[in-house]
Amino acid sequence: MIETRGVTKRYGSHVAVDDVDLHVAEGARYGFLGPNGSGKTTMVRMLLGLVYATRGEIEVLGRPVPARVAEVLPEIGAMVEGPAAYPHLSGRANLALLDASGPRRDRDGRRRRDRVEEVLERVGLGAIDRRPVRAYSLGMRQRLGLAGALLNRPRLLVLDEPTNGLDPHGIREVRDLLHELNDAGTTVFLSSHLLAEIEALCTTVGVVDRGRLVLEDDLDAVRGPTGRLVVRTPDPDAAARVLGRAVAERHDHTLVVDGAPGGPPALARHLVEHGVPLDGLVEQRRSLEDVVVDLTGPGSDTQRSREHADRGAGRSMADTQRRSRR
Structure with missing residues (x-):
């Protein structure tokens, strides 16, 4: 769906995007994640032919961009840098104008x-009533922008911060809608700085920092096992006595254990045989939060936006920095 090779964008001496290779497979839900100011929106604008790359190659839907962007725009729905609308017109009137002037221009x-x-x-x-868009809340404007992106029934949906301004209920509705569209065949490319948004929706993640792509991989691979096991028990003292030095961390009724031979089944049997009651025993997995924080460094907006991630995840990330196999 999207392939870029060595894409770079300079504004004078400032490098906004630096030698980026993206690989977005058809049918993916691709999360393009990074701190504010890391080059995400510039990259999105280049994919749509709104900004020209300083060097490098871009292909979208198998065609070079910007040279043949007019051929692919009818199959793309996009919302970049917030929804655009005529503030004095209603939402319906704005969508009607957009549809009438869009790349497919249906005369009916x-x-x-x-x-x-x-x-x-x-x-x-x-x-929605006949109120002008200037009277809309930010959340309503975001919904209207998303509606505009869906008018063409696109094969590829490119969204930049689509849940900005939405309350938790609205965020869930948008997430469910994107799942539904993706299940029906639409490829979703979502740019965001919100970890929770990407982790809840996407199948593949690309992380950009200071204009460079520092990670691209399947989310399941990124959130791979740490080599430790998480034990949940109503009697943590008994579990700690049985496990001894294997306990690496302890949090209330949860113990993190360095990997045991035989994995979860063997450890569960060992604990039960020694009279330790269990509420659960699973492999610990890395959180997207820790991966991104390690890759983008301290002080970034992405680090400050850490939300709803597994805080017990390990920090050894060398194995996550491989490219997705496409």
């Missing part, structure tokens, strides 16, 4: 009206 007024109503319903604005 009834079909256009039906399409507008369909996308408004899908983003939760089906009951």
Whole structure:
């Protein structure tokens, strides 16, 4: 769906994007993650032909961009740097204008009206009234921008911070919608600095920092096993006595144990045989939070936006810095 080779963008002496190779497979939910100011939006704009690369090659839907961008735009839905709209017009009027002037330019007024109503319903604005967009909340504007991105029924959806301004209920609705679209065949490319958003939605993650791509891999591989086991028990004292020096960490009713021969089944049997009750025993996995913090360094916006990640994850990340096999 998207391939870039050595893409670089300079603004004078400032390098906004530095030698980036992206690999976005058809059908993926790709999370493009990094601190604010790391080059995400510049990269997204180059993918859409809105900004020209200083050097490098970009292919979207098998065609070079920007040389043949007009051929691929009808199959792309996009929302970049927030939703754009005429503030004095209603949401419906804005979508009608966008549809009429869009790359597919359907002349059938009834079909256009039906399409507008369909996308408004899908983003939760089906009951919208005739208020002008300037009276909308930020969350409503985000929903309207997403509706505009869906008008073409795109094969590829490119979104930059799509949940900005939404409350938790709205974030979940957007996430569910993107899952639904992806299940129906739409490839989703989502740029964000929010770890929780990427971890909850995406199948593949690319991490950019200071303009460079520092990680690209399947999310399951990124969140691989740490080599430790997590034991949950109502009697942590008994478990600690049985496990002895193998206990690496202890948190209330949870113990983190250095890897045991035979894995979880063998350790579970050992504990039960010694009379230790168990609530659960699983492999510990790395969190996306720790991976990104290690890769982007201290003080970044990504580090400050750490949300809802597994804080017990290990920090050894050398094995996660391999490219996705495409």
